[in-house]
Amino acid sequence: MCKGTEERWTNSFCNQLMSELAISEENIKRCCDCILSKLDSVTIQILRFIEPYINNDRQELLVDSFSKGISMGMWGSFADLRPVRKSVVFEKLGIQIDVPKQILQHDAGFTFRVLRIQNDFLTINAYCPSLANASSDKTKYIVGDLIILDIIKPPPRATFLRAKKWTIRDKSSTSQSVQRSVYPSSVSSKFFIKVPDDVMMTDAMSIAVWDEKELGWSESGITEYQYSEATRQVQFNCSIVGTFALVKDRAVDFPYKKWTLSPMRCLATKEADSEEMVARFTIKTVNADIVIDILGTRAKLVLPNTKYLADLVGVEMTCGNLLRQLQQRGHNLMPTLDKVVSKKDYDLEMTVLQQMAKCASSFDFEGAADWNNTLGDEQSKTIGLHLRESTAFIGGLDVFNYECLLAEVDSESQSHQHSPEVGLL
DSSP states (O other): OHHHHHHHHHHHHHTTOHHHHHHHHHHHHHHHHHHHHHHHHHHHHHHHTOGGGEETTTTEEEEEEEETTEEEEEEEEOSSSOOSSEEEEETTTTEEEEEOHHHHTSSSOOEEEEEEESOOSSGGGGGOOSGGGTTSOOSEEEEEEEEEEEEEOOOOOOEEETTTTEEEOOOSGGGGSOOEEOOOOSSOEEEEEEOOTTOOOOTTEEEEEEETTTTEEEOTTEEEEEEETTTTEEEEEEOOOEEEEEEEETTTTOSOSEEEEEEEEEOOOSSOSSOEEEEEEEEEOSSOEEEEEEETTEEEEEEOOOTTTTTTBTOOEEHHHHHHHHHHTTOOOOOOTTOSSOOSOHHHHHHHHHHHHHTTTTEEEEEOHHHHTTSOTTGGGEEEEEEEEOOGGGTTOOOOOOEEEEEEOGGGSHHHHHOGGGOOO
16 A cells, blocks of 8 residues: 555656645555554564563563564563673564663663664655645655664563462553653664665765654764675664664765657567657766656666666656656655755746657757856756757668757746837747
């Protein structure tokens, strides 16, 4: 259900359907809240009826579970004499925690809980037009999974009266809800996290924790971040609990070095009886060359055919879904709606893109970055492009020269300034 809602969100974003965008975001948040609520219910059920889950020799609880993109790990020691130090390994989660003795020897027993979920309800906050999210972090986006660390105070253990065959359990309100604790020591725990195979790691990425008050990503409480490509592991020291993620600057792939949009002739095949109308969109970013074929209202990735994107190459999907998949793996082609990257007038951009779409089967388009940078103080009200008639349908033997096209906001154009009595188009 969440995946379908996320796809609807991305399509609403691409089509600029702002009301549907807000509704989809709210549904994603509700879905994630429901998942977390269910995991809380499972957690408290395990802690209240803990006997089947405890290792009788060590008196330790270890839960390591994975199902359909949602993972949960729990560990706690319930022995009177706890270990001096402990390396807790959650194999199914791909996470290891080295717990310091200052926490293990604490008077109150603590249970570590780690959740790993694929549903990202934080990155999309920056795209929502609602005022409620106006202050959400627009500088970072999540790559990979969300990892939620909680330190939980377990409810009192059951008392067994063997003579009467009674079991007495605490049924107070606190024992039937998850009681979270702040990090109980100034000494850090060490974390090792396995990075998913489809995530491309770069120096631009870091580990961060979500700050609920500031509504942004922070590295407070996190030290000694390292990444090893040989083991595909991130490691860091942490003296804080919360929601962690690998994050990347939204603007790291901008500005584009070059982009082109050209029609392609796709001949009939066994699968398709007639020729298809295809436009190829090529973007040269700071870090990669990305090639996307556009087939009507759908798209498929052509390049880069790296090991991180191999399962996406050649797969036809909605444009929004493809852009979201690329973002989640480290290639962000989705600037935020407040034009954090673009300096151009938003309405003018949308008009130019619509006109380009209408001509995409006949003309080659190319970006003109150098020209745009020389358009003067009012460059936000003007857009410069290169275009030429395509030769894709006549064998491509002849190549025409690119011509210049200037699009302007009417009220800022020289034509309007020289003839204001004509009015605006």
